[in-house]
Amino acid sequence: MIELRMRRGVHPPEGKLSASSPIQGFPLPRQVIIPFSQHAGKPATPLVKKRQKVKTGEKIGEASGFISAPVHSSVTGTVKALETTLLPNGSSALAAIISVEGEEEWAEPTWPVKEPSELTPDDLRKITREAGIVGLGGAVFPTSVKISPPREYPIDSVIVNGAECEPYLTSDHRLMLEHTEEIFQAAQLLKMTVGAKRGYIAIEDNKRDAAEAFEKLTHGVADWEVVLLKTRYPQGAEKSLIKVILGREVPMGGLPFHVGALVQNVGTLYAIYQAAAKGIPLIKRVVTVTGEGVEKPSNFMTRIGTSARELLTAAGAPLDEATKIIFGGPMMGMAVKSPDIPVLKSTSGLLVLTTAKKRKVFPCLYCGKCVYACPLKITTTRLVKYIQAGMWDQAKAFGLFNCMECGVCSYVCPANIPLVHWIRYGKFMVRMMEAKS
């Protein structure tokens, strides 16, 4: 085991209330809402019609391009409607509303299920594609695309991302403790697929038990190393992990394969295992339900499409006193207007805050705290001034599109300036103008 730490970033209170709650299967809901756009890239094309019967695991939406992913029904029942639904990020998308009916029946997988030792790289690309697997760490980028880097960029290192640096969230932690072997098997498949020489399993030291579990497993296995990271946010971001572990900088505007690295979240690896070894597509995920005043902070193995309200109620969340309900963690999650929104592939947690309030904003005092905390070394003070002044070319030169919106700058700002929000606004404005011209 090697120990490393990131230099920048912040260390907010960890709040891992649900760390000791084992993963519980969440009861079958009466209905699920499954949007056709749950991934980065083009939405899936619907394959089902109203009143059609579907089985659990049946493909109901087909990938509509290279960067896209299929979606599957997470229940057995009837498609009640195809209509637009509200997503956690505030946008709307077409979704299949499926009411659960009768005995559960499983659809046959659309890929051959083999012994893991017999799988080839092409098999794994097909499996991840067909099973609708996307990056479950938050970016929901289609995994099949990620594991097919261009030939001219050989991958030498695979990093298993178990950092889970977001405060409160424990879904990856529980998966690593309860499904260590499955995750490691999938990690080995991944390393074989991209032909990497080295494998690293990166875990923060507030999950030392998980690191030790992997250490036992990898002990004596050539080419694998467990990396214990000092807890720091946003260490689990791809670019941070690659910098900390490999000492390489992903070029601006580039991707990890440009520096020979592939980072894969442990939740994604578990999903790969389920698909490869058991023939189960991505229809369930672990969702942490936690927060201030939540009676039973929990980790639920939840069917995609289950309403957030059901999970919150089951965990005893104080819905009447809540001032914020967040899909995801407190640093990068999305606050929603209502809990009647389905859990998606990207939903790592549901967080309830009862003390969230609006903060008084002061003018920037150029203290530079944001600049020194930024993991990407963006000069945030000036970038945001340029955005506020509508000086888009200068904003781009100061790293507008380099920003990954981790939230560290807003977190440290003593003037309470919503810096990330300004940066999002800047990106939106520039994209809109570029689309027009």
Place this chain on the structure above:
Amino acid sequence: MNLIVSSSPHIHGKDSVPKIMLHVILALLPAAAASIYFFGIRALWVMLVSIITAEVSEYLFLLLRKKDTTAALDGSAFVTGLLLALTLPPSINLSMVGIGSAVAIIVAKQMFGGFGANVFNPALVGRAFLQAAFPIPMTTWVPNRLLHVDATTVATPLGGFKFSHLLTAHKNLLLGNVSGSLGETSALLLLLGGLYLLVRRYIDWRIPVGILTSVFVFDGILWLFNSQKYPDPVFMLLAGGLMLGAWFMATDPVTSPVSPAGIWIYSVGIGFFVVLIRLFGGMPEGVMYSILIMNSFVPLLDKYLRQRMLGERK
């Protein structure tokens, strides 16, 4: 259920503008208390007049500019008032204190657009104005209460060196047993306050380190060449307003650069001008002008010396 929908992040660190200002005031309290000890109750009047005038000017100008007047409570005007007072001679006429404080807030801060928008350190602009408007009262120094001298006025350590070639003992400079402005007596107490801010990370360590090191080095070189003509570098560090300037004035975040490279140029520049003015200029002390001169470079330094981003080509 009335849920707040806002952009992430949804949690926030503990620092805030009023909290930073409060800690700056706390860090200045030992030096402020020492000034009362050395110069008597009059020092307190100077500080009170300066602070109250600063707060009232701030409030009135926010009102005039139709801005949120609660901004007068963020503590920044209080800090400006206190800092200005600490740069003034104890015997100064209180009406002059009020004028200086009003100029600091109105001309140097509000007219530039208020908190965060000023180019120059407001307290130092106030002092520069008083120096120009009332040169005699601004350079008349009463002896501190512990100096048993039969004179109504005395020279400051730097003045004594410049005009009479007298060196003050390091120990007296350290403990504050000298005459001078309210806040430039005890180098030790100022250092203590500065270190407190450093530990709490409210000031950038590069600024005091850059200034003090460069003064030490620039003067040290001259002193090695001619120790008769030039003062020893420890005297240079401890005498005058250098400690106050290096720890509390030059570190003002609004008027100092953000990037490390910019900060080094800024702080070494201040050190260079301090030595230049003190040893070759017409005045015994030059901390105020040095900081004001380097303040004017800050926008330029921030524009051209940003740090290299992760993954950016060198």
